[in-house]
Amino acid sequence: MPGPRGPVWWHGRFRGCGYRITLGREAILHVLTRAEAHLSAEDIYLKVHPSCPSVGLTTIYRTLELLVDMGLVHKFDFGDGRARYELAEGPKKEGHHHHLVCTSCKRVINYTDFIDEELEFLKRAEEGLAKKYQFDITNHMIQFYGMCDNCRKKKA
Amino acid sequence: MPGPRGPVWWHGRFRGCGYRITLGREAILHVLTRAEAHLSAEDIYLKVHPSCPSVGLTTIYRTLELLVDMGLVHKFDFGDGRARYELAEGPKKEGHHHHLVCTSCKRVINYTDFIDEELEFLKRAEEGLAKKYQFDITNHMIQFYGMCDNCRKKKA
DNA sequence: ATATCTGCAAAGACTTTGCATGAGA
DNA sequence: TCTCATGCAAAGTCTTTGCAGATAT
16 A cells, blocks of 8 residues: 555655665654654664564664655654654645643644744745855754643642 | 843742752853853853862753753753753843754754744744643744755765 | 752663674665 | 675763762751
8 A cells, every 4th residue: 555655655765865775674664654653763663673573773773864864754852861753744744743842741742733824934934044044944843842731730 | 240130130030949049050050141052061061160160060960950940941952962051031032042953064053033923923823732732831942954054065 | 957959970871883794786 | 796784782972860978048
């Protein structure tokens, strides 16, 4: 069953960069593609392991680094000491979202409620910054922090 | 010479929380107040050390954690494996800024442009998210990523 | 007086690296 | 065949923790 971007859409990107297509890499991309949420390296390892017990944590880290460098995956820090990874989705794509992080329990909510102002703001900011600072802007990150319902009730 | 918010503006906040005012904490706040840029724990340690050689790295970390919890300081991750800290500045304050990170050399530029659009967008987003997800939003982070001028030229 | 704070050293956690082996093109 | 990729184990780096002594209130 082909994914939303066609069957093994990333093979071309890999070959174009001179990277090889291996079982481990396929398994990791597979997990990332179906992931509902941001996963840590270990989360991915655990999900890959049942079908590919030969893939070690080291390969997970090395592959993730590769994918981040290629821009296929985004790396996040939610403040709990381990990085999280998500398949990249352009700002207009279906799955594009940002994060709402509870600073108390570290729970993270994905939200996709994009108001027009945000897109407008991002567009202008990226254009302006690119020109002013001579940056090729490829990505942005927006996160909101606060206290979730549960934690607020507990504290009260 | 009193700082921009009055002499030892944070003493009240500390006492109110039952925290003690110590030489180490004064020195750390002093450094953060005058910092031009985001500093790592070690940066702060090195800046505090000349005048307070008795303050160790442990105290730096413990104090920073305290300050972050109090909301007086923001903690950032620019992807190079060490956290950076900055005195918090409300979105309307003079020093409020966001970051432009070069994914290649990790250089970080502070920018203060586009604040008006940003305020409008933030206001709406925070209101909407707070209501929809029952979050008390206290902070936000916006970062742009890309490749800086130098790195682009090197690659070409 | 006493609860808080601190330095030091050690532990902890996540991530990266060296090297010989295995696998893709 | 000839690189590139991988597992394992060890190292690395930043950060946190335990504890006894020092300090602020």
